[in-house]
Amino acid sequence: MNCIFCKISAGEIPAEHALEDEHVLVFRDVRPQAPTHFLVIPRVHVASLHELEDVELGGRLLTAAARVAREAGLDEGWRLIVNTREHGGQEVDHLHLHVVGGKRLGPMLPS
Ligand code: 5GP
């Protein structure tokens, strides 16, 4: 499959890995929107949050997001963003959770 995040998961495209196990990979976003910006992905291809059915995988993704936030020292707070499908602004069609922090973030939905 021609999926960039599947290729990152397989090690075919380099990324700055922060956390990984057999189910989940966390790596730094190549175009960070804040001082700290990670992407949390499942190793299996799931197109978006809209398709997620696996309760255990959902828990693993959420738990990895919290863990990497703690390890990065985002103790003052951070934000989890999951752009979903076209109207949600999703650009890469492999489920990913953005962990964004390292500064006080603005309104969630700026106009
Ligand atoms: P989306 O808009 O789909 O929610 O977010 C996709 C994110 O993936 C963007 O923030 C973009 O910077 C990031 N991204 C796209 N291609 C790559 C890549 O090849 N490597 C990394 N590390 N991040 C990527």
Ligand code: ZN
């Ligand atoms: Zn994929």
